[in-house]
Amino acid sequence: xxxxxxxxxTARHSVVRALLxxxxxxxxxxxxxxxxxxxxxxxxxxxxxxxxxxxxxxxxHPVFLFAxxxxxFGYVFGRPATGTAPSPAFALYLFSGVLAFxxxxxxxxxxxxxxxxxxxxxxxxxxxxxxxxxPPILVGLTVxxxxxxxxxxxGLFYGVLQPDWTLxxxxxxxxxxxxxxxxxxxxxxxxxxxxxDTSHLWGILQTAWMFLTPVFWYPHQIPxxxxxxxxxxxxxxxxxxxxxxxxxxxxxRDFDLREGETAIAVTFGSLGDHLLACxxxxxxxxxxxxxxxxxxxxxxxxxV
Amino acid sequence: xxPRYAIEVQGLAKTYRIYGNPWHRLIERMPWVKGPMHRxxxxxxxxxxxxEPGQCVGVVGRNGAGKSTLLKILTGTxxxxxxxxxxxxxxxxxxxxxxxxxxxxxxxxxxxxxxAMLGFSRQEARRKFDEILAFSELGEFIDAPIRTYSSGMGxxxxxxxxxxxxxxxxxxxxxxxxxxxxFQRKCVDKIWDYKARxxxxxxxxxxxxxxxxxxxxxIWLRDGxxxxxxxxxxxxxxxxxxxxxxxxxxxxxxFETMPAAQFDPKNxxxxxxxxxxxxxxxxxxxxxxxxxxxxxxxxVAVRLHIRxxxxxxxxxxxxxVMRSEGTLCFAHQSQFDGLQFDHEECFVTLHLKNLCLLSxxxxxxxxxxxxxxxxxxxxxxxxxxxxxxxxxxDLGLFLQQHEWQVExxxxxxxx
Numbered sequence: 001x002x003x004x005x006x007x008x009x010t011a012r013h014s015v016v017r018a019l020l021x022x023x024x025x026x027x028x029x030x031x032x033x034x035x036x037x038x039x040x041x042x043x044x045x046x047x048x049x050x051x052x053x054x055x056x057x058x059x060x061h062p063v064f065l066f067a068x069x070x071x072x073f074g075y076v077f078g079r080p081a082t083g084t085a086p087s088p089a090f091a092l093y094l095f096s097g098v099l100a101f102x103x104x105x106x107x108x109x110x111x112x113x114x115x116x117x118x119x120x121x122x123x124x125x126x127x128x129x130x131x132x133x134x135p136p137i138l139v140g141l142t143v144x145x146x147x148x149x150x151x152x153x154x155g156l157f158y159g160v161l162q163p164d165w166t167l168x169x170x171x172x173x174x175x176x177x178x179x180x181x182x183x184x185x186x187x188x189x190x191x192x193x194x195x196x197d198t199s200h201l202w203g204i205l206q207t208a209w210m211f212l213t214p215v216f217w218y219p220h221q222i223p224x225x226x227x228x229x230x231x232x233x234x235x236x237x238x239x240x241x242x243x244x245x246x247x248x249x250x251x252x253r254d255f256d257l258r259e260g261e262t263a264i265a266v267t268f269g270s271l272g273d274h275l276l277a278c279x280x281x282x283x284x285x286x287x288x289x290x291x292x293x294x295x296x297x298x299x300x301x302x303x304v
Numbered sequence: 305x306x307p308r309y310a311i312e313v314q315g316l317a318k319t320y321r322i323y324g325n326p327w328h329r330l331i332e333r334m335p336w337v338k339g340p341m342h343r344x345x346x347x348x349x350x351x352x353x354x355x356e357p358g359q360c361v362g363v364v365g366r367n368g369a370g371k372s373t374l375l376k377i378l379t380g381t382x383x384x385x386x387x388x389x390x391x392x393x394x395x396x397x398x399x400x401x402x403x404x405x406x407x408x409x410x411x412x413x414x415x416x417x418x419x420a421m422l423g424f425s426r427q428e429a430r431r432k433f434d435e436i437l438a439f440s441e442l443g444e445f446i447d448a449p450i451r452t453y454s455s456g457m458g459x460x461x462x463x464x465x466x467x468x469x470x471x472x473x474x475x476x477x478x479x480x481x482x483x484x485x486x487f488q489r490k491c492v493d494k495i496w497d498y499k500a501r502x503x504x505x506x507x508x509x510x511x512x513x514x515x516x517x518x519x520x521x522x523i524w525l526r527d528g529x530x531x532x533x534x535x536x537x538x539x540x541x542x543x544x545x546x547x548x549x550x551x552x553x554x555x556x557x558x559f560e561t562m563p564a565a566q567f568d569p570k571n572x573x574x575x576x577x578x579x580x581x582x583x584x585x586x587x588x589x590x591x592x593x594x595x596x597x598x599x600x601x602x603x604v605a606v607r608l609h610i611r612x613x614x615x616x617x618x619x620x621x622x623x624x625v626m627r628s629e630g631t632l633c634f635a636h637q638s639q640f641d642g643l644q645f646d647h648e649e650c651f652v653t654l655h656l657k658n659l660c661l662l663s664x665x666x667x668x669x670x671x672x673x674x675x676x677x678x679x680x681x682x683x684x685x686x687x688x689x690x691x692x693x694x695x696x697x698d699l700g701l702f703l704q705q706h707e708w709q710v711e712x713x714x715x716x717x718x719x
Contacts, residue, residue, distance in 0.1 A: 001307075005390035006383055008317075034429075035420035042406055042417065049408050124403035125421060126380035195326045298383035301376075302320060 019291030039135040058143040062102045066095045073216045088158040097215035100246040103144035110136030111185025119304040133185040163251030173245050176278040183285030186293040213239040241277035310504040311355040315387035318348040347373040349528035360505040362515030365525035393472025401462030407451040418465045432468045440464035473504045492679045512540040517678045579612040579681040584670045586688040596688045600703045604656040611649045618646045618675035628665040660703040666690040
């Protein structure tokens with residue numbers, strides 16, 4: 001006999017208590033896979049239904065961003081002194097970075113508003129709202145996969161990317177990105193329920209975050225002592241490890257950036273370190289996000 | 305908690321906090337802020353009751369008494385501030401039908417989506433699909449986007465998916481008004497089918513008539529408290545009495561205790577074969593001719609011409625007598641008096657002997673009902689108004705049988 005109930009007198013709404021069931025979260029996602037699959041389809045198709053280009057739009061956004069950055073950072077701020085055009089290596093460095101960060105950021109922005117956007121589900125149907133950020137994040141990852149294929153193809157053509165067996169670790173990187181986005185997304189979604197200002201604020205913060213992450217610049221470009229301390233600080237940026245892991249898996253290899261006489265060595269670090277860092281971030285963010293979300297979930301229906 | 309019960313509620317309370325500004329919620333928690341920055345609105349104060357499996361319980365009460373909050377808590381969409389509840393068995397809620405529908409997707413896609421939200425696996429949903437489609441009667445519209453549907457079609461689809469779950473406990477909010485008349489009939493049948501199979505039902509309605517017909521027990525909610533929980537006839541009567549005393553608009557009084565009108569009687573169902581009242585006449589029983597003006601003490605009759613060209617079906621009728629300002633003076637339902645009929649065409653006459661109404665103008669609404677007295681096939685007023693004219697000087701609404709008596713006390717005056 002199925003039994004369902006709620007006891008307001010014994011229910012404790014502390015974050016720590018709500019955090020413990022996080023171990024059951026993957027099972028919960030798996031149990032609702034059929035539902036999530038439907039939501040995923042709805043999210044993916046619903047966004048483009050009625051538009052002429054349809055699914056093509058998912059790629060147009062990162063490609064367009066790439067084109068702008070390529071022009072601005074390759075030509076305007078680039079090396080006009082040397083008179084050389086930006087190299088394919090730079091183009092692919094930029095493209096892979098933009099792809100990874102937009103899929104990460106897209107997932108975050110979408111999950112930030114997911115509870116409020118699905119107000120009628122939260123309010124009218126007894127719906128497991130902790131699942132709401134999953135479909136938009138999966139859509140972000142799907143878009144990334146399409147972009148990564150394009151990136152890989154071009155990289156192989158120009159001989160810039162040299163993928164090897166580590167390409168098989170792409171699912172691992174995607175899983176870690178999924179968990180990181182989910183954790184932070186749950187936290188943001190919770191905040192957005194209580195104050196709708198969150199989604200606007202987050203839009204700004206996320207732009208700042210992208211500029212502080214080596215998406216279109218090399219960490220090694222920063223000269224002097226300040227460069228060393230900044231590079232040390234970057235290790236603490238979750239997006240830094242994530243993006244470098246993405247690049248390494250796609251086959252980016254250390255190269256020398258020639259600028260006239262001097263050569264700057266661009267290194268991507270070790271994949272193992274980045275994956276470890278991402279895993280730590282994923283666990284920490286998921287615990288934080290899930291704990292906060294679940295401890296406040298009982299109040300959402302009255303607020304959206 | 306006792307596992308004997310299907311629904312168990314103990315000390316349930318729900319208070320809504322209203323903040324002027326979302327940031328007040330945060331600011332209020334700061335240590336230097338003194339006093340709360342919100343207003344509290346209690347929706348439920350202290351609700352306790354138990355419902356045994358197989359029981360059908362109705363909830364009545366005014367708007368704002370906490371009915372929908374209670375239903376929302378039991379379905380799990382919102383949570384109580386205090387107290388606890390337990391539901392045992394598979395629960396389905398028939399409120400907010402089709403709330404999860406996505407407007408741009410077809411009915412077919414939405415069925416699978418909705419089924420998934422109700423906890424179906426993919427195989428289950430596939431298996432039930434034909435049943436859902438057949439019940440919803442949407443036909444080829446199933447492959448059109450929901451946004452092209454009429455509101456009735458959407459509700460039909462929602463109802464069809466919800467009942468396909470075959471729940472043990474059914475939570476219903478004013479469900480008998482889904483879609484067109486024929487579909488309403490199917491809903492009533494479905495609900496009756498649940499009842500017959502011993503499922504538990506928790507039913508919230510404004511129609512006291514429905515509560516009385518469908519439920520054995522009823523709960524009267526008043527200002528977030530259980531005012532009364534007992535036999536449904538007793539509760540609805542108590543509530544109706546209280547409500548009539550409270551009501552600001554007397555023209556509404558009494559209506560809710562009768563079957564609610566579900567469509568404009570001027571627009572009878574398009575289907576010619578639908579059971580319907582062809583005519584309703586106020587007649588003089590002696591001559592058989594229509595007549596409007598009567599006096600107290602006269603015999604009055606109401607003659608109905610009824611046709612059911614559809615499949616044979618047991619029917620009943622109800623006739624009410626309502627003063628022009630809306631007071632229901634009395635109403636009779638044929639099933640209560642043991643009369644049902646299943647003819648294709650017939651005349652049914654209600655004889656009111658020795659009319660005891662006093663002067664006034666009366667309307668006589670007539671309802672054609674199914675054999676359980678729940679579904680209304682047709683409603684129309686009697687063509688004539690009943691005009692009662694006093695020949696005596698008696699005052700009031702009706703003539704009570706009476707006699708006077710005087711008993712002298714003490715001796716004769718003046719002697």
